[in-house]
Amino acid sequence: MKSIQGEVSQYNENMQNQLAFTGNWFIDAGILGFVNLMEEVYGWDLNELQDRINTDSHKLFFWFFPIGYLFYHSTIRGIHGYIQNINKDLYKENGLNQKIRETEKEIKNLQDKIAKCNNEKEEKKLQNKLSKLEDKKLPELKEKKREALYKIEELNNKLVEERKKFRENTIKPIDYFNLGMAEIDKFLPNFSLRLPAIARNFYLFNSKEIRNSPFLAFIYLQSLCWENYEGLSEFIKEKIPKTEKAKEGLTYEIYPDSTINPFLYSPSQFPNMGYTKPLKTLEIEKSLKLSLPIFIPLLCFEHTFENYYEKGVIRNIFFYTNNLDLCYSINKKMQIRKEKAKSKHQSLLKITFNSIIDELVENKADFSLENMYLVEYEEIENQKLINVEYIGVPKLQASIFIDDVLREALNISIVHRKTKENHFELKWLPEEFIKGRPLYPLILSHAYLVLNKEIKPSYYSSLYSLIIEANILYFRAENEKPNSTIFSENYFNNYKGLVQGIKEDVRRTSYHASLIKEISKDKDKKARIARDLISALKAKDKNLFLNILLKNLNESKELASNDSFNRWLMEKIVRNDACFEIYGLILVMNLVRG
Amino acid sequence: MSENYWERVIGNAKQDLHLKDLKEAALNSFKDESDNYKQKLVYNLLETVRNNDQKEFFYILIKAINKPKGNFNELWKKLQNNYDIMPEETFVNFAYSIILGIMATYRGE
Numbered sequence: 047m048k049s050i051q052g053e054v055s056q057y058n059e060n061m062q063n064q065l066a067f068t069g070n071w072f073i074d075a076g077i078l079g080f081v082n083l084m085e086e087v088y089g090w091d092l093n094e095l096q097d098r099i100n101t102d103s104h105k106l107f108f109w110f111f112p113i114g115y116l117f118y119h120s121t122i123r124g125i126h127g128y129i130q131n132i133n134k135d136l137y138k139e140n141g142l143n144q145k146i147r148e149t150e151k152e153i154k155n156l157q158d159k160i161a162k163c164n165n166e167k168e169e170k171k172l173q174n175k176l177s178k179l180e181d182k183k184l185p186e187l188k189e190k191k192r193e194a195l196y197k198i199e200e201l202n203n204k205l206v207e208e209r210k211k212f213r214e215n216t217i218k219p220i221d222y223f224n225l226g227m228a229e230i231d232k233f234l235p236n237f238s239l240r241l242p243a244i245a246r247n248f249y250l251f252n253s254k255e256i257r258n259s260p261f262l263a264f265i266y267l268q269s270l271c272w273e274n275y276e277g278l279s280e281f282i283k284e285k286i287p288k289t290e291k292a293k294e295g296l297t298y299e300i301y302p303d304s305t306i307n308p309f310l311y312s313p314s315q316f317p318n319m320g321y322t323k324p325l326k327t328l329e330i331e332k333s334l335k336l337s338l339p340i341f342i343p344l345l346c347f348e349h350t351f352e353n354y355y356e357k358g359v360i361r362n363i364f365f366y367t368n369n370l371d372l373c374y375s376i377n378k379k380m381q382i383r384k385e386k387a388k389s390k391h392q393s394l395l396k397i398t399f400n401s402i403i404d405e406l407v408e409n410k411a412d413f414s415l416e417n418m419y420l421v422e423y424e425e426i427e428n429q430k431l432i433n434v435e436y437i438g439v440p441k442l443q444a445s446i447f448i449d450d451v452l453r454e455a456l457n458i459s460i461v462h463r464k465t466k467e468n469h470f471e472l473k474w475l476p477e478e479f480i481k482g483r484p485l486y487p488l489i490l491s492h493a494y495l496v497l498n499k500e501i502k503p504s505y506y507s508s509l510y511s512l513i514i515e516a517n518i519l520y521f522r523a524e525n526e527k528p529n530s531t532i533f534s535e536n537y538f539n540n541y542k543g544l545v546q547g548i549k550e551d552v553r554r555t556s557y558h559a560s561l562i563k564e565i566s567k568d569k570d571k572k573a574r575i576a577r578d579l580i581s582a583l584k585a586k587d588k589n590l591f592l593n594i595l596l597k598n599l600n601e602s603k604e605l606a607s608n609d610s611f612n613r614w615l616m617e618k619i620v621r622n623d624a625c626f627e628i629y630g631l632i633l634v635m636n637l638v639r640g
Numbered sequence: 641m642s643e644n645y646w647e648r649v650i651g652n653a654k655q656d657l658h659l660k661d662l663k664e665a666a667l668n669s670f671k672d673e674s675d676n677y678k679q680k681l682v683y684n685l686l687e688t689v690r691n692n693d694q695k696e697f698f699y700i701l702i703k704a705i706n707k708p709k710g711n712f713n714e715l716w717k718k719l720q721n722n723y724d725i726m727p728e729e730t731f732v733n734f735a736y737s738i739i740l741g742i743m744a745t746y747r748g749e
Contacts (some may be wrong), residue, residue: 593690596686599743
């Protein structure tokens with residue numbers, strides 16, 4: 047019995063050490079960043095990291111983390127930086143790749159010209175030009191490209207080599223609280239910290255003394271994680287006495303602010319906001335019951351975000367859900383998909399949502415989508431966030447999106463705008479839907495383009511989008527009634543009734559609305575009616591819409607007296623003040639299809 | 641969606657108007673009329689609704705149902721209860737319900 051108790055208490059202790067989310071997205075993002083960083087440096091996945099925390103969390107937090115963090119920001123980022131520069135030379139405008147393409151094009155043009163040329167003199171001239179390009183310029187450019195690619199390969203090998211060496215060195219048993227300068231130098235050869243965007247004013251990165259000294263940097267970081275403020279203060283006074291830090295003393299080390307992480311607020315920027323001082327690190331740790339030192343999540347924050355280039359804009363995105371394992375595997379899947387999709391020009395959100403859906407379907411966890419948040423920022427400039435967005439997936443949208451049929455129907459990009467001749471702008475419907483934006487205006491523009499014969503209609507998806515939106519509007523209108531409660535029965539039932547209602551409505555509406563085609567046999571007339579109706583919809587004029595519709599219907603007695611069509615019109619348009627235009631648009635789409 | 645479309649209180653009495661019933665009343669009233677006559681009537685009524693001319697709409701409608709021999713009792717009752725100056729949105733729904741009711745009786749002659 048005693049031994050079982052012992053095992054239980056050991057287990058409980060282990061569980062306390064376990065890395066787990068706190069429920070605060072900001073700290074949780076940092077925890078995930080920590081997992082990502084450790085994986086990048088040491089190759090440990092979440093399970094292995096958890097095992098190491100269970101066996102020796104002390105060593106992980108005060109040795110593996112600080113030394114690994116410094117290794118990442120000097121060696122790994124250094125090599126990444128070189129690779130990035132070479133890639134830039136290759137792929138930028140007027141870069142090597144473009145030059146090669148242009149030269150090849152030029153050669154082909156010259157060959158064509160020579161083939162058509164009748165004049166001998168002229169042909170000789172062209173032939174000279176061609177041989178210059180073929181024998182000199184093109185091989186030179188290709189050689190340069192080969193060299194660049196070889197260099198990238200070499201750098202990648204170097205990275206693998208350096209990482210291997212580092213792992214072998216750090217894993218050995220070591221007294222990591224009493225290390226001398228020479229010993230630390232061995233772990234971090236050629237040390238030079240590169241500034242990260244997220245913490246450029248942080249002392250570790252912005253001081254000359256510390257940036258180039260692995261010893262000072264390590265002790266500073268280790269003491270921060272240890273939260274040994276007295277020791278840290280003494281250390282600074284002793285080792286770097288003439289610096290500003292020594293005069294200023296410890297500031298954001300005790301009260302973390304935007305210097306360390308731009309997502310934190312800075313009291314100097316908002317002097318009227320704080321009635322008291324910001325929270326101390328110890329207070330934050332205590333209130334969140336953190337199982338790891340607070341500076342680890344604060345500093346690892348940026349490792350959570352996956353960056354992605356889309357239409358010339360860098361987007362940094364992170365998907366958050368309140369469970370570490372799920373969050374880890376979703377973000378990992380996203381990374382893999384991103385690599386795969388590089389050549390396919392897929393929208394980032396398409397990749398990310400597909401990863402999420404994969405994960406959810408695998409785990410059969412419908413609850414997760416509604417607990418999911420998307421955090422995105424474009425850039426950090428001078429410790430200020432540019433274009434930051436926090437998006438939660440509302441429960442209602444999540445319940446609809448989790449349904450296979452509805453999700454499949456929505457899962458397309460729809461053309462909604464013409465930018466110039468033969469150039470169209472697309473919007474991915476699930477993104478708009480999850481962000482809670484109305485779909486009706488998109489489908490209206492889409493229908494207009496179809497009417498002008500610019501594009502082919504995406505009828506099936508348009509129908510589903512419109513009916514989903516209409517049903518949500520009905521549902522909201524019902525809930526706004528004075529006697530309704532905040533949490534309806536539907537809420538606890540994951541809106542199953544609503545999902546069922548949408549499917550039923552799709553079935554009914556697709557049949558009844560398609561009857562409108564019988565209004566005339568003449569295609570041009572139908573197009574004319576559609577054009578008139580769409581103008582009324584644009585003006586949101588129900589009276590005008592019904593007037594045009596019924597005047598035309600009045601000429602087609604058979605359709606006008608069709609009982610089911612007549613009833614449908616009455617129910618969905620005349621009696622419907624919440625969203626008559628949506629059903630109106632479905633009629634227009636049917637007319638346009640001919 | 642709510643069945644009670646229009647609700648008004650006169651003194652202590654509350655009156656409801658169901659658009660569906662109104663349409664049914666129109667449907668039952670006009671089923672014996674000829675298609676050509678109804679088509680013309682619908683056209684005229686549509687014109688008045690377009691201009692939001694309530695006076696003209698009721699003038700034409702009442703003239704059409706002012707026939708002692710027809711089945712207009714039900715519609716008369718509905719009109720008697722609800723005839724009033726209405727806000728535009730209400731009038732539009734009211735009028736189109738009647739028009740759709742008339743149109744539903746076309747026999748395709």
